[in-house]
Amino acid sequence: MNKPTPAQLLAPYIGLSLHHLYEASVQNVDADVDFIEDVYEELRGGEPGSLREDFCGTAALCAEWIKRDPTRVAYGVDLDEPTLEWGRKHRIGLLGDHGSQVVLSQEDVRTAKSPTVDVQVAFNFSYFIFTERAALRDYFSSVHASLNQGGLFLMDLFGGVESEQELLEKTRYPAQVDPDGTEVPEFTYHWDQHRLNAIDRSLRCFIHFKIKGGPKIKKAFRYDWRLWMLPELRELLAQAGFSASHVYAEGWDDDADEPDGDFKRKKRLDNEGGYVSYLVAER
Numbered sequence: 499m500n501k502p503t504p505a506q507l508l509a510p511y512i513g514l515s516l517h518h519l520y521e522a523s524v525q526n527v528d529a530d531v532d533f534i535e536d537v538y539e540e541l542r543g544g545e546p547g548s549l550r551e552d553f554c555g556t557a558a559l560c561a562e563w564i565k566r567d568p569t570r571v572a573y574g575v576d577l578d579e580p581t582l583e584w585g586r587k588h589r590i591g592l593l594g595d596h597g598s599q600v601v602l603s604q605e606d607v608r609t610a611k612s613p614t615v616d617v618q619v620a621f622n623f624s625y626f627i628f629t630e631r632a633a634l635r636d637y638f639s640s641v642h643a644s645l646n647q648g649g650l651f652l653m654d655l656f657g658g659v660e661s662e663q664e665l666l667e668k669t670r671y672p673a674q675v676d677p678d679g680t681e682v683p684e685f686t687y688h689w690d691q692h693r694l695n696a697i698d699r700s701l702r703c704f705i706h707f708k709i710k711g712g713p714k715i716k717k718a719f720r721y722d723w724r725l726w727m728l729p730e731l732r733e734l735l736a737q738a739g740f741s742a743s744h745v746y747a748e749g750w751d752d753d754a755d756e757p758d759g760d761f762k763r764k765k766r767l768d769n770e771g772g773y774v775s776y777l778v779a780e781r
């Protein structure tokens with residue numbers, strides 16, 4: 499007998515899809531847009547108006563961008579049409595008339611044509627799919643060309659000792675109601691990080707979900723990445739024409755014994771444990 503698909507496993511939960519579980523556990527578009535606004539103010543002064551979200555998936559970030567300020571515009575680019583379609587219905591659709599300020603295109607991020615923008619982002623490590631230097635440099639060159647003069651390119655990355663080890667990290671999320679009204683039951687998110695190949699730094703990861711009192715959805719998402727390191731990324735950004743790049747690392751909350759959510763520009767970053775940082779490149 500064939501293994502049940504994620505859609506079959508989720509069928510008893512009305513309207514629930516993997517996208518709801520992914521967004522509730524992986525994405526924090528509110529914090530991402532806060533960071534974009536803060537860093538633009540710091541480096542450029544004023545507010546950015548136009549955004550391009552590469553690897554946008556459901557375009558949750560585009561939706562948050564417009565929700566904050568309906569005079570803005572956003573462009574989302576992703577290869578996967580069914581995911582874009584879900585985003586149009588469940589995220590952009592919630593913006594009402596302002597939904598027309600978001601344009602989603604099914605294209606490769608390296609060749610997508612959109613008007614030039616103030617800010618372009620590649621979040622949740624999506625550019626790690628480019629495993630060769632030449633491919634990543636081509637992507638960075640295409641970002642450089644699609645930014646306005648003085649535009650900023652923001653990406654995130656993870657690193658540190660833990661990023662190079664096998665890891666299964668489980669995080670519980672309480673029951674919640676999605677912005678589209680869907681009831682999301684309590685579930686646990688499993689980040690399953692396999693062994694890193696030191697020769698080419700290839701890394702395979704999976705996301706699994708376990709619904710409380712319900713099914714486990716194994717390998718809901720799979721990633722075959724290269725675990726890029728900061729100096730390589732910064733060198734490739736410079737080769738692609740960016741005039742400067744900066745690392746923004748999170749501070750530490752001693753009382754809570756966890757990262758404090760406050761990202762500051764840093765010249766030194768300890769490689770202890772694991773970290774997630776933003777890398778910001780200036781056109």
Ligand SMILES: C[S@@+](CC[C@H](N)C(=O)[O-])C[C@H]1O[C@@H](n2cnc3c(N)ncnc32)[C@H](O)[C@@H]1O
Nearest residue numbers: 553554555575576577578605606607621622624
């Ligand atoms: C990890 S998801 C990112 C979803 C969301 N934007 C986030 O930040 O969590 C990666 C997305 O990249 C898309 N993708 C992969 N390669 C691509 C390419 N070359 N051009 C455009 N999209 C691509 C996939 O279809 C997938 O939706």
